[in-house]
Amino acid sequence: MCGIGGVFNQQANNRPDPQTLVNMAAIMHHRGPDGYGYEIIDDTGVGFSHARLTIIDLNEARGKQPFLSDDSNLMMVHNGEFYDFKRIRADLTARGARFRSKCDSEIVLHLFEREGLEETLTHLRGEFAFALYEKSEDALYLVRDRFGIKPLYYTETDEGVVFGSELKVIFAHPSVKREFSSEGLYHQLIQVMVPGSTAFKGIKQVAPGHVVKVQRRDGKLELSEHKYWDVNFPQEHEYPGDEVDEQIYIDGVRKHLLEAVQHRLTADVPVGCYLSGGIDSCAILGLSAAATQTSVKAFTIGFDSDEYDETVIAQEMAEATDSDHHIMRLKAEDLYDHFVKTIWHTERTIYNTLGVAKYLMSQQVHQVGYKVVLTGEGSDELFAGYPAFRKDMFLHGLDHLPEGERKDWQELLEKNNKLFKGAMLAREEFVSPAFNAKMGFTPSCVQPWLSCADTALPLIAEDRRKEVQEYDPGKAIADTLDESMLSGRHPLDRAQYVWIKTMLEGQILTWGGDRVDMANSMEARPPFLDHHLAEYAFTVPPHLRIKGNKEKYVLREAMKGLLPETLYKREKFAFMAPPAHTDPEKWKALMKLANLFLSEEAVKEAGLLDYAQVKLTFEKHETAGVPIDEKVQLDAVINHMLGVQIMHHHFVKTDVPAMARKRADELGWHV
Known part of the structure; x- marks a missing residue:
C-alpha cells in the first residue's frame, strides 16, 4: 500500500518541477512513510511520484517506485495489492520477463508489454489504483480497481493533468484551484455523492472498474473513459427456482x-x-x-x-x-x-x-x-445484509407473499432497527422520480439521504443556493447508473447495484x-x-x-x-457510533467544535452556509419533544455542516502547496 501522484503536461517541453512531485509525495507521507521516489521522463512533460509503505518486498532499493521498463517506454506508479502475483510472475519469467524487484506491482509492466492493457486488467486481482505512461503512444492510463477500494483523483489545469491518491496530493500542485462546487457542497450536506464526483470544482475520481486515458495530440490533452468491469447480476428469469x-x-x-x-x-x-x-x-x-x-x-x-x-x-x-x-x-x-x-x-x-x-x-x-x-x-453488499435491502425485498421482491405477511416482516424490520431510523433507514418513505423512472422504485438505501435535501438546501449560502435551486441530486446520481446493468434484474439486485455504486464506494x-x-x-x-x-x-x-x-x-x-x-x-446490527444526542458529554464535545467552526464569523468567512439556518438547525435539535429518529437525522446534518466548514479550513483557507513544501522540508525529502 502506498500513495501515488503525478503530472502530464500539455507541452512535452514543459518539464514537471521535481520538488513539486516530491511535495506531492510528502503531503501523503502517512500513506507511505517507508520511503519516496519520483521520476521524470525527459521531453514528455510527464513526472510521477510515490510514497511507499513496505508490505511486499521490504528491500527499500528494490521496491522503490516509480518503475520504468527496460527500454524506458513505460513508467508506472501503483497503490494497492495484486494477489496471485507469484503465479503470474513465474509465468512471465518463463516467457522471458526479467524482474528487478520482488514487488507485486512490477507484474503490470511485463503484462502490459506482452498483452496490452485490456488483457492485463483481466489478470489483476485485488485492490489497486495505478498510473501508467506509455511513451510510444504518448498516453497516460489512470486505472482503479473494480469496487473502488483504492482512491484515485485527477483534474485538468491550464498546464495539463494532475492526479493523486488523495485530494491533498492534487492540491499540493500550485496550478490546481481549491474551490467547492455548489453541487458538491449540496451532496456533502446530504451524505450521498454523485459517483465520480468530489466536493470540489473540477476534481474528479476515476470510477471503480474504469480506466481514464489521457492522450496528447498536437499539444493538447484528450481525456476519455472506459469501463472494464461492472457489477453484473443475471437477468431475473435466469435464476433457478425455489427447488434449487x-x-x-x-x-x-x-x-x-x-x-x-x-x-x-x-x-x-x-x-x-x-x-x-x-x-x-x-x-x-x-x-x-x-x-x-x-x-x-x-x-x-x-x-x-x-x-x-x-x-x-x-x-x-x-x-x-x-x-x-x-x-x-x-x-x-x-x-x-x-x-x-x-x-x-x-x-x-x-x-x-x-x-x-x-x-x-x-x-x-x-x-x-x-x-x-x-x-x-463488502459482505453486506454481496449478500444483502443491510436492513434497506430487506425492506426492498419485502416491498418489491416478494410479490407472491400475502400482503399481511409482507407487512408483518416489514414491521419486525423497523422494530429491530429503530436505533438506525433516520440514518440507515429513512424516517418516512421518500420517492425520487428519477430513480423510479430508471429502475422502477427508489431504493431504500438512498432514501435517508435524498430525503435530507429539503433540510440541506436552506443551509446553503444564498448565492450558492440559487445555483442549485433547480438541481435534483437524485437525478444527478441516477443518471450515472448504467441502465443495462439494471434492466431485467430482480429488485434486490437493483437495490444492491445502487448501493455498491454509491454508498459502498463513496462512504464505506x-x-x-x-x-x-x-x-x-x-x-x-x-x-x-x-x-x-x-x-x-x-x-x-x-x-x-x-x-x-x-x-x-x-x-x-x-x-x-x-x-x-x-x-x-443474530440479526444484522448496523455498526455505528452512538449519535451525539445520546450522551451529554458527546454533545458538549460537538458544541465545542460548533463554537469554533460554525460560529457566525466562521460561517460568513467560508461563504458556504447560511448562518441563520445553521442556528435554526441547532435550535430545532434542542427543542423538547423532537422524535428520536428526527434527532438521528439532525445529528447527521450537523456533522455534515461541521464537515464542510472543516474542509474549507483544511483545503481552501490553508495554503496546501506551502504546507506540502513544509512537510517535505520536515521529512528531508528534497530533490
Missing part, C-alpha cells in the same frame, strides 16, 4: 471466500483482523485463524453505550479462535476530540463518528506494530476504509470484495441471500461451523 439445491451455493460461497482470505494473508509483515460483532468480520477471523493455524491478532472497537457496543460478541469469537484480542474502548467525547483530524484524511463529510472511531483504531493498530488487517467490508470504502486506515499507514484488505468471490455471489438467487426474514442466509450457512451460536442466530 441451496447446498451448492453454500459450498460455493465457502470455497470462494476461503480462497480470497488465503490470498490476502500474503505479506512480508504480520497480518491481523478487524473484529466487530457481525458475522462478516467473525467469518474472516475464523478463516484466517484456520488458514494460518496461528493466533491471529484481532482488533475491536468498543463504545461506552450498551446499545451500540458489540465487544461481548467479539470477545466470544476471539476466544473461540484463540486470538490475541485487542479492544479499544472509546468514551463519548473521544470521537469529537479527533473529528477535525479525521476530516483532514477523509476529505469529505461524515454523518456518523464511526469514521473517527475507525481512524483511532488504525492508530492503535499502527502503534502495536501492525501494517495489515483483514476486514469484513472512503471514510470507513482506505482514508482512515491509511491515515495511520495501515493497509486494510477486504476479502469479500475479491472479484472472483463477487462474481460468484452475483449468481446466488435472491431468495438465498434473504431467506424469509434472515439476511445473508447463504453466507450464514457457509460459515455456520465457525460462528458462535449467538452470532449465527
